[in-house]
Amino acid sequence: MTDDGLDPVIHVPARLRIVVTLATLGEGDDLAFTRLQDMIGLTPGNLITHLRKLEEAGYVRTRKSGSGVTARTGVALTLSGRSALERYSATVRQLLDSASPQ
Amino acid sequence: MNEEAEMDARNAAVIMQEARKRAESQLQVRHPALFAALGAVYLFGFGAIWLSVRGQRPYQGPSSAALAPITVVGTLAVIVIAIAVGRATSGVSGASARRRRLQLGSLILGYAGVFALEGGLNAAGASRPVLGVFGAAAPILITGLVLAASSAVSLDRPVFGVGLWLMIVAAVGAYAGPVGVWAVGALAGGLALLLMAAASLVRRPA
Numbered sequence A: 001m002t003d004d005g006l007d008p009v010i011h012v013p014a015r016l017r018i019v020v021t022l023a024t025l026g027e028g029d030d031l032a033f034t035r036l037q038d039m040i041g042l043t044p045g046n047l048i049t050h051l052r053k054l055e056e057a058g059y060v061r062t063r064k065s066g067s068g069v070t071a072r073t074g075v076a077l078t079l080s081g082r083s084a085l086e087r088y089s090a091t092v093r094q095l096l097d098s099a100s101p102q
Numbered sequence B: 001m002n003e004e005a006e007m008d009a010r011n012a013a014v015i016m017q018e019a020r021k022r023a024e025s026q027l028q029v030r031h032p033a034l035f036a037a038l039g040a041v042y043l044f045g046f047g048a049i050w051l052s053v054r055g056q057r058p059y060q061g062p063s064s065a066a067l068a069p070i071t072v073v074g075t076l077a078v079i080v081i082a083i084a085v086g087r088a089t090s091g092v093s094g095a096s097a098r099r100r101r102l103q104l105g106s107l108i109l110g111y112a113g114v115f116a117l118e119g120g121l122n123a124a125g126a127s128r129p130v131l132g133v134f135g136a137a138a139p140i141l142i143t144g145l146v147l148a149a150s151s152a153v154s155l156d157r158p159v160f161g162v163g164l165w166l167m168i169v170a171a172v173g174a175y176a177g178p179v180g181v182w183a184v185g186a187l188a189g190g191l192a193l194l195l196m197a198a199a200s201l202v203r204r205p206a
Helices: A013-023 A033-040 A044-056 A079-099 B009-027 B031-053 B064-089 B095-123 B128-154 B157-174 B177-203
Strands: A029-032 A060-065 A072-077 B092-094
Touching (some): A013 A033, A013 A044, A013 A072, A013 A079, A013 B009, A033 A044, A033 A072, A033 B009, A072 B092, B009 B064, B031 B128, B031 B177, B128 B157, B157 B177
Antiparallel strands (some): A060 A072
């Protein structure tokens, strides 16, 4: 955790955007790597690096299917990732509340 | 922004809000497009049919020429809806894609059922006015039912509201008779949907 109690895996702008974007998908859905890349605006290499960190933490899962021109990599938020985002959002709200003048 | 830069809680909140807004606007089917396409079918398609049958005594049904506008507008509506759905769902795979296929299948089967029932009613000796009421009201009812049922799964209230409204229009329109039902469909169905499309466009976040 950071000094503020925020999850360091999520507390990076690019990873935060990735996790929030994936959280808008319905349960049981995944998003193609290329579409996620378009939406987040990262290079493939950067996106892979961030996804690897999220995957190591168990927050996202990637699944490859097809081959050749039909090859597709789907990315989805896991239940653990969804819970982590909820905890992160709650901590951010608490920090903002405690910082705002009474 | 530097991707590894320090960010405080305020930055994080802004990033979360922006990312959520952007993702929702890109991954959800645009209501204005859906409502406007359906509204145009009812307003112009049903409106043209109403214009062709409004003086009929006794009721004979729409002429072939009067069916041309609904065919053209219906085809355009299918294209617009397909583009809107395709844009929003491109790259999304899983349960929602399967749900969409089932919804589309239900709608197609529903319309096929209407034609089959109309044939059955005709074979059973139903009069032209009865066939006219059924032919106009039943497709509106089917569309409303499928929209309401499918939106219940995703808790999409605007679409549920449109589905409910179309079911009411179908039921009320049936009492307006074989001529009036087309007018009710065009005005209560078409105009209301176009107004809802405009309202969703205004409410839509930038």
